[in-house]
Each structure stands twice: as structure tokens, then as C-alpha cells.
Amino acid sequence: MNHLPVLDDFGPLSPLSHAPVPAVARRPAQLVGNTPVLWIDRPFAPPGRGFFAKLEGCNPGGIKDRPGLHMIGQARRRGLLLPGAPVIESSSGTLGLGLTLAGLTYGHPVTVVSDPGMEPSVVRLLTALGAYVDQVVTPHPTGGWQEARRERVAELLAAAPGAYCPDQYANPDNAAAYRPLAAELIAQLGRIDVLVCAVGTGGHSAGIAAGLREHSPDLKVIGVDSVNSAIFGQPAGPRLMRGLGSSIHPANVDYAAFSEVHWVAPGEAVWACRRLARRHYASGGWSVGAVALAAGWAARTMPPGTRIAAVFPDGPFRYLETVYNDAWCTEQGVLGVEPPEEPDEIAAPDEGTVTGWTRCSQVRDPLGRPPRRTTPRTAGVR
Structure with a gap:
């Protein structure tokens, strides 16, 4: 039987408990x-x-700190994202925070394309953290706000040579x-x-x-x-x-x-x-x-x-x-x-x-596509 470690049911560990010392972060x-x-x-x-x-x-910004850091790090490693180049991506909020953390970590300006559904507090937080928030104002007639945001990302990429979009929807990273x-x-x-x-x-x-x-x-x-x-x-x-x-x-x-x-x-x-x-x-x-x-x-x-x-x-x-x-x-x-x-x-x-x-209990791809890629992208900036 696998026995799980359990803390005291009635409060934090006592001062005599040998809890590990929390790590000290420098970044x-x-x-x-x-x-x-x-x-x-x-x-x-x-x-x-x-x-x-x-x-x-x-996590500092939530679960998407993980892919924000990983996708940007891998893009840099493959030469898809050059030093100091802009990062532009669609997000309803949490990935925006993760990418902003990645931009701070690796030295890239970040533009988050969102929509009116993004909470004002998140807009203010992203701005305070150094990101630029670009909001679309009209949903796409069939793809809703997400497709409208993706189209705006494409416009911004076309106007900024060298900019990179991680494409969270399709990027295996x-x-x-x-x-x-x-x-x-x-x-x-x-x-x-x-x-x-x-x-x-x-x-x-x-x-x-x-x-x-x-x-x-x-x-x-x-x-x-x-x-x-x-x-x-x-x-x-x-x-x-x-x-x-x-x-x-x-x-x-x-x-x-x-x-x-x-x-x-x-x-x-x-x-x-x-x-x-x-x-x-x-x-x-x-x-x-x-x-x-x-x-x-x-x-x-x-x-x-x-x-x-x-x-x-x-x-x-x-x-x-x-x-x-x-x-x-x-x-x-x-x-x-x-x-x-x-x-x-x-x-x-x-x-x-x-x-x-x-x-x-029946799950299938509505588009009938073959199983998704499991290997990381090797080329192409959207």
C-alpha cells in the first residue's frame, strides 16, 4: 500500500516538526x-x-506560468524567437500572465490580445507587470472572441517583423x-x-x-x-x-x-x-x-x-x-x-x-482529425 504523508489534521506542523526549508528564489x-x-x-x-x-x-500567475516560460524558452532555443523580439499572443488572462513572466525572464516585450471579457483587474495587473494589452471589440461571427483575437494577433505579427506568436492552441510545447x-x-x-x-x-x-x-x-x-x-x-x-x-x-x-x-x-x-x-x-x-x-x-x-x-x-x-x-x-x-x-x-x-x-462517456474529435502531434514544433513563426 502506498502511504501518503499527511500533515496534522488540526493545524500547521509544530515547531518541532522537521519540515523542509523553503527554497530561496533569485528570479x-x-x-x-x-x-x-x-x-x-x-x-x-x-x-x-x-x-x-x-x-x-x-504559482506566481497560475498554471500557465509553466507553458509561458517553456514555450518562450523553447522558441529561443530553436531560433524562432530572436533576442529582444516581441511576443504577441491571444489570451483570456492566465497565459498572458505566464507570457509576461517569460518576457521579464528572457527580455522580450509582450503584447496580450484579449477581449472585453478580460477582468479590468487583470488588465491593470498585466499592464503593471509590463505587458501591453490590446483588446478586440467585436467577436468573430462563427469563432467568437477567440477567433477575433487570433485574427488580431495575425495583424499585429504582420506589422512587426521578427515578432513571435507561441500559438498556445496548437503548439506541442x-x-x-x-x-x-x-x-x-x-x-x-x-x-x-x-x-x-x-x-x-x-x-x-x-x-x-x-x-x-x-x-x-x-x-x-x-x-x-x-x-x-x-x-x-x-x-x-x-x-x-x-x-x-x-x-x-x-x-x-x-x-x-x-x-x-x-x-x-x-x-x-x-x-x-x-x-x-x-x-x-x-x-x-x-x-x-x-x-x-x-x-x-x-x-x-x-x-x-x-x-x-x-x-x-x-x-x-x-x-x-x-x-x-x-x-x-x-x-x-x-x-x-x-x-x-x-x-x-x-x-x-x-x-x-x-x-x-x-x-x-463517448469522446471524439468533432473535426475527425488524426491524433494530435506529440513532438515539438521545429519551424515557423505564425
């Missing part, structure tokens, strides 16, 4: 990684049943950046039976799953998406939630890796975020709430002893005026929406349009 990039894991049970699962949450919000996270989970938990991840660009679900399967070949992966997202075959529509879901079909999504997918609605994610905060003093944004809902269901319904790891991509602070703001949530109609005990089920991803928490 902010050295603060990325080695994030903690927290046990989550009630109200998502009864005592003795629960899941382990990987708290990626403990995005997924490769999460191999260290998988190694951390193995060191922290040993055997992992189930991984629960939000899906947006597809990078962290693909990279973590690939890394974990080298140690746990029978791993089951539950993908968590937003209603009105096109990733898994539902029709695209306006989405309130940021950080998961997409109006396009990112090439980095590894459809073959998933055992099932859960779609979650905004009110259900708000309920989960707030319960996490009240009970566990650890929460985050839309992705965190949606992942907790699906991971709690897995903990309740799978055999006792199933070891479930859930990835919490960020913390709560950028959501204080949305997810954690009663007035805003009331205005959006997402306050006081308690999710059902069990999700609805559909037999196929395109069986019908889902409007609330729903699961499907």
Missing part, C-alpha cells in the same frame, strides 16, 4: 512549480471519500510544459487512478495525462468543459466562464486521452467555488469550480480507495468582482444555483445541446 521564474496538494472532501464527497487538488494558483507537473503529482501521490482537468487550449490535460500514464498506464481522465463550448462537439455560443471552453477546436486537445467529458454551467461553477472557499480556504475561478464538481462526483461514485487528482488552475483573486461578487452574480443570474447531486447523461456529444451539468 521570479524560480517560484514556478512544486505546488502543493490539498485533500478535498465535503461538501463534494462524504468523509473518507474525496480527491486531491493540485493548487496551481500557488504547451502540452510538454506540463510534464514536470505530472512528475510532481507522482512524487506527491504515487499511484493516480483518475485525473480531472478543465479543457480550454487542451495543453494541461494532454501534457499531464501523458506524463502520468508513464507511471499509471490505466489512468482514467475526465475532461471538464463549459456549456456553449465547441471543443467536444457541442454548438458554440456565448460563454460567461473564462479559462475553459472554446469556440474553436484547438489542435492541442488530445481527445483519445479522455474517458469522459463533463459540461458545467456558470451557476454550478459559482456554487462550487464558494463552497470550496468556505470549507477548504482554497478556491479559484470558473475552471476550479467546474473541476471540483466533476471530481467530487467521481469521488462519490467510484470504488472506495480510488485515488483522484484534480487540477485547480488558479486562485480566487482575479474573480473577486465576478464569481465572488453577489451583485454581479445576481445580475448574471448565477447566484444561488445549486447543482444536482448527479449530472445528466447523453450518449453522444452531439445528442442535444446541454444547458447544465452533463456527462458523456
Whole structure:
């Protein structure tokens, strides 16, 4: 049996405990990684049943610090990004923070192309950290805000010779950046039976799953998406939630890796975020709430002893005026929406349009593409 180290149930380690001395960082990039894991049970699962949450919000900017640093570092190594050249990328927020950290680390000016859905606090933070935020004002007629942002990135690249776009949606380095996270989970938990991840660009679900399967070949992966997202075959529509879901079909999504997918609605994610905060003093944004809902269901319904790891991509602070703001949530109609005990089920991803928490055990690429690339890009600046 694999025995996990557990801290004192009633508080921090005593002064006599031999806890490791925290590392001293000389550069902010050295603060990325080695994030903690927290046990989550009630109200998502009864005592003795629960899941382990990987708290990626403990990185300086969130989970996408990892690919931000890795994609830029690899582009420099291959000569795709020359010293001092601009970096231009589309982001709803978290990757923007990661790329800004990479720009500071490697000496590149960073432009983040976003849209009006980016929280004003994130715009101010990115600006304070040295990035330039360029916001599109009109969504693309079929690809929504994401496609509008990508088109604007292409315009900016054409006007800035030598500029580089990491292309988080299709760059294999995005997924490769999460191999260290998988190694951390193995060191922290040993055997992992189930991984629960939000899906947006597809990078962290693909990279973590690939890394974990080298140690746990029978791993089951539950993908968590937003209603009105096109990733898994539902029709695209306006989405309130940021950080998961997409109006396009990112090439980095590894459809073959998933055992099932859960779609979650905004009110259900708000309920989960707030319960996490009240009970566990650890929460985050839309992705965190949606992942907790699906991971709690897995903990309740799978055999006792199933070891479930859930990835919490960020913390709560950028959501204080949305997810954690009663007035805003009331205005959006997402306050006081308690999710059902069990999700609805559909037999196929395109069986019908889902409007609330729903699961499907048939996962396929809606575009019928061959399996995604697993080797890094070797040439080409978008």
C-alpha cells in the first residue's frame, strides 16, 4: 500500500516538526512549480471519500506560468524567437500572465490580445507587470472572441517583423510544459487512478495525462468543459466562464486521452467555488469550480480507495468582482444555483445541446482529425 504523508489534521506542523526549508528564489521564474496538494472532501464527497487538488494558483500567475516560460524558452532555443523580439499572443488572462513572466525572464516585450471579457483587474495587473494589452471589440461571427483575437494577433505579427506568436492552441510545447507537473503529482501521490482537468487550449490535460500514464498506464481522465463550448462537439455560443471552453477546436486537445467529458454551467461553477472557499480556504475561478464538481462526483461514485487528482488552475483573486461578487452574480443570474447531486447523461456529444451539468462517456474529435502531434514544433513563426 502506498502511504501518503499527511500533515496534522488540526493545524500547521509544530515547531518541532522537521519540515523542509523553503527554497530561496533569485528570479521570479524560480517560484514556478512544486505546488502543493490539498485533500478535498465535503461538501463534494462524504468523509473518507474525496480527491486531491493540485493548487496551481500557488504559482506566481497560475498554471500557465509553466507553458509561458517553456514555450518562450523553447522558441529561443530553436531560433524562432530572436533576442529582444516581441511576443504577441491571444489570451483570456492566465497565459498572458505566464507570457509576461517569460518576457521579464528572457527580455522580450509582450503584447496580450484579449477581449472585453478580460477582468479590468487583470488588465491593470498585466499592464503593471509590463505587458501591453490590446483588446478586440467585436467577436468573430462563427469563432467568437477567440477567433477575433487570433485574427488580431495575425495583424499585429504582420506589422512587426521578427515578432513571435507561441500559438498556445496548437503548439506541442504547451502540452510538454506540463510534464514536470505530472512528475510532481507522482512524487506527491504515487499511484493516480483518475485525473480531472478543465479543457480550454487542451495543453494541461494532454501534457499531464501523458506524463502520468508513464507511471499509471490505466489512468482514467475526465475532461471538464463549459456549456456553449465547441471543443467536444457541442454548438458554440456565448460563454460567461473564462479559462475553459472554446469556440474553436484547438489542435492541442488530445481527445483519445479522455474517458469522459463533463459540461458545467456558470451557476454550478459559482456554487462550487464558494463552497470550496468556505470549507477548504482554497478556491479559484470558473475552471476550479467546474473541476471540483466533476471530481467530487467521481469521488462519490467510484470504488472506495480510488485515488483522484484534480487540477485547480488558479486562485480566487482575479474573480473577486465576478464569481465572488453577489451583485454581479445576481445580475448574471448565477447566484444561488445549486447543482444536482448527479449530472445528466447523453450518449453522444452531439445528442442535444446541454444547458447544465452533463456527462458523456463517448469522446471524439468533432473535426475527425488524426491524433494530435506529440513532438515539438521545429519551424515557423505564425
